[in-house]
Amino acid sequence: MIDAHAINLGPNGMLLVNVALLSMIGWALLKTEKNLTSQSDVIILALIGIFAISGRILLDPIPNIQPVTFIVLLTGIHFGATRSIILATSIALISNLFLGHGLWTIYQALGWSLVGILGSIISSKIYSNNTLSINPLMPIAVLCGFVFDWVVSLSVLHAIGPDMFLLYILSGIPFDILHAAGNMFFIAWLAIPLSEIMTRHISISQPSVVDNFAKVRV
Amino acid sequence: MNVLTQYALSYVAITFFIYISIKQGQDNTGNDMHGVQENFNSKAESHSKESNLFAKVFTTFSLVFIIITFSSITSEWNRMTSELVDEADDPHYGLPDLWDGKQVVCFHFPSDNVPSGLEDGRHHFDFDGIDFKTDKEWNGTGGCVGGFENYDNGLNLLNAAVEATGSTFSLNITEFSFGLQIDTIGGVSPCVAFTCAEDFSSGAYWEVLHNGGYSMVGISDIELDDNSVITWRIASY
Numbered sequence: 001m002i003d004a005h006a007i008n009l010g011p012n013g014m015l016l017v018n019v020a021l022l023s024m025i026g027w028a029l030l031k032t033e034k035n036l037t038s039q040s041d042v043i044i045l046a047l048i049g050i051f052a053i054s055g056r057i058l059l060d061p062i063p064n065i066q067p068v069t070f071i072v073l074l075t076g077i078h079f080g081a082t083r084s085i086i087l088a089t090s091i092a093l094i095s096n097l098f099l100g101h102g103l104w105t106i107y108q109a110l111g112w113s114l115v116g117i118l119g120s121i122i123s124s125k126i127y128s129n130n131t132l133s134i135n136p137l138m139p140i141a142v143l144c145g146f147v148f149d150w151v152v153s154l155s156v157l158h159a160i161g162p163d164m165f166l167l168y169i170l171s172g173i174p175f176d177i178l179h180a181a182g183n184m185f186f187i188a189w190l191a192i193p194l195s196e197i198m199t200r201h202i203s204i205s206q207p208s209v210v211d212n213f214a215k216v217r218v
Numbered sequence: 219m220n221v222l223t224q225y226a227l228s229y230v231a232i233t234f235f236i237y238i239s240i241k242q243g244q245d246n247t248g249n250d251m252h253g254v255q256e257n258f259n260s261k262a263e264s265h266s267k268e269s270n271l272f273a274k275v276f277t278t279f280s281l282v283f284i285i286i287t288f289s290s291i292t293s294e295w296n297r298m299t300s301e302l303v304d305e306a307d308d309p310h311y312g313l314p315d316l317w318d319g320k321q322v323v324c325f326h327f328p329s330d331n332v333p334s335g336l337e338d339g340r341h342h343f344d345f346d347g348i349d350f351k352t353d354k355e356w357n358g359t360g361g362c363v364g365g366f367e368n369y370d371n372g373l374n375l376l377n378a379a380v381e382a383t384g385s386t387f388s389l390n391i392t393e394f395s396f397g398l399q400i401d402t403i404g405g406v407s408p409c410v411a412f413t414c415a416e417d418f419s420s421g422a423y424w425e426v427l428h429n430g431g432y433s434m435v436g437i438s439d440i441e442l443d444d445n446s447v448i449t450w451r452i453a454s455y
Contacts, residue, residue, distance in 0.1 A: 062285065134273055170299050174292045181277070181284045188270075188277040 011061055018058035025054045033197050041079055044201035048075070048194070049087055049094075056095040064175045065182035067190070068095075069144050072112045073137075073183075074191060076119020077127050078198040084116025104155045111151035115144045132195040134187065141187045145180035221294045225287050229280075236279060240272050297350035309429035309447045313362060314342050314351055319445050322364035323379035325387050325403055326451040328411040332359040333386060333404035347382040361386065372428070372440030372448055373398070397436040400424040403450060412454040425453035 009017065029047050036043060048071055055067040068091050076084035092109040093101070119126075122140060126133055149172060156168055284291070300316040313322055324340075327333065335341075339354035345365035363379035380387050390401040400423075401407060408414070408422035415421060426433050427449040428440055440448070 063288075065281070065285075134270065138273070167299065167301065171296065174288065174295050177291075178284055178288060181281045185277040185281045188273040 015061045018061065022055055022058045026051055030193075030197070033200075036201070041083065041198075041201050044197065045075070045079065045083060045087055048198075049090055052087075052091045053095045056091065057098050060099060062178075062182075064149070064179040065185075067182075067186050068112060069115055069148055069179070070141055070183050070186040070191065071194070072116045073119040073141060073144055074194055074198060076116035076121075077123045077132075078195065078202060080123075081117045081120040084119060085113040088112030088116050103158065104152060107152045107155040108148075111148035114151060115148055118144065118147075127195070130199065132192060134191060137187055137191060138184055141183035142180040145183045146176050149176045149179055221290055222298075225291065229283060232279065232283070233276060236275050237272060240275065244271075293344075297344060297348070300351060302351075302353060310445065311430075312340070312353060312356060313364060313447070316344075317364040320364060321366040321369055321375055321442060321445065322362050322447045323366075323376055324360065324362040324447065324449040326358050326360040326449065327404070327406055328452060329359050331406050331411050333406065335386070336361050336404075343383050343386075345378075345382055347384060363387070367444070369442055369446075371438065372426075372433075372442060372446075373438040375442060375446070375448060376437055398438055400437075400450070406452075408452045408454075411452050420455065422452055422454040424450055426450055 029051050033044065033047060052066075052068045052071045055071075059066050068088075072084050072088045072091070075087050089109040089112075092105050092112060096102075096105045096108070118140070126137055126140070150169060153165075153169055153172060157165060160168065296316050297314075300314040303310045303313055303315055303318070305311060310318060310322070313324075326340075327336065329337075336359055338359070339352050340356040340358060341349050341361040342351040342353070343349050343361055343363045345363070347363075349361075361383070363383055366375060366378055369375040369378065376389075380389055387404045389403060392399045392401055403424060408424055412422035413420060426437050426440070429443070429447055430449070433440055437448070440446075442448075
């Protein structure tokens with residue numbers, strides 16, 4: 001058979017194809033978001049979730065580099081803990097349906113949820129006057145890389161004793177560094193545009209007085 | 219100097235270079251645009267742009283640097299964090315756990331006839347010849363070369379181990395019709411350690427063990443497993 005199926009791209013070629021696909025998804029989502037008239041944050045969270053899931057699956061060939069951590073962190077900053085937990089858990093579950101689902105999924109959901117909660121806690125310090133401060137966000141993104149990896153590492157306690165756990169954590173530090181470097185990269189390049197998108201779609205809860213007034217009118 | 223230290227120094231130096239380059243570039247642009255009448259706002263804007271540009275260049279460089287060096291960083295890190303196998307019935311007993319499932323060649327020398335640099339215990343050399351761990355508690359002196367994979371034959375593995383470590387375990391071999399005889403390893407002859415009578419009534423030789431047991435065949439006929447450990451030591455008769 002002579003067609004594209006017969007072409008063996010190799011790992012680097014496949015990675016390039018994946019990055020191209022991710023860029024296409026990112027560009028298409030950006031365009032979609034600009035034409036989105038709804039102020040509902042659920043729709044934008046779904047779009048961002050698609051980008052995060054695609055990013056995690058497509059960047060799988062590079063160990064521990066994926067956009068999920070920084071997206072969940074930004075979600076925590078802009079939309080609060082609850083929504084970031086929903087997003088984190090959905091991303092972990094759906095992406096693992098492709099990458100491999102098991103006991104670790106719950107630890108990944110927990111790890112990313114913690115990242116989202118951390119984002120919501122530091123929200124007022126990182127995001128003020130409609131501006132996202134990148135510089136203080138960098139060390140937090142690095143910290144999140146380590147925290148997430150260590151939370152996920154807790155899953156090995158089902159297989160090994162606590163005495164081996166520290167050694168396990170120690171041997172994984174190069175992978176943690178890779179995760180942290182990836183987070184920094186995504187923050188530097190994508191945090192501001194993504195923050196602007198998120199800000200445009202934060203639901204403004206209707207004041208109860210107006211709500212009551214409207215009901216009386218009807 | 220450790221590979222990790224070299225990488226760290228290179229990383230810091232390049233980061234510093236990037237920072238200086240961006241700062242100079244921004245300063246030049248600022249001066250061209252505003253000259254002497256540069257005001258506070260333009261300075262703040264310039265600083266913010268500089269900070270943004272630096273963040274982008276720095277993080278891109280960091281990511282690329284770590285991805286490129288990742289393989290050697292993990293190898294070095296694994297060497298640094300490896301532990302010695304402590305299960306006595308394991309053929310890899312006393313060897314770094316980094317070599318679990320891999321092939322190893324050990325050379326044990328009498329304590330008073332040991333090649334230079336190996337006097338303080340058993341040294342562990344990785345497949346690329348790097349001496350990364352010394353077991354000073356080991357009851358003997360010498361070295362092990364490990365981390366090899368996919369060798370089927372004992373002689374090929376021995377040659378790979380010797381080549382990896384340069385002259386440390388250099389061999390002198392005599393070929394007989396019935397097989398090979400190892401005369402010296404690392405310049406150490408068995409008859410230096412033991413008395414060898416001229417009439418051969420007593421003597422010594424380099425003995426080969428496979429996974430801790432006596433080998434019934436010579437090194438060139440040993441069929442290896444995935445995690446074989448070949449050990450050479452001097453025996454007397």
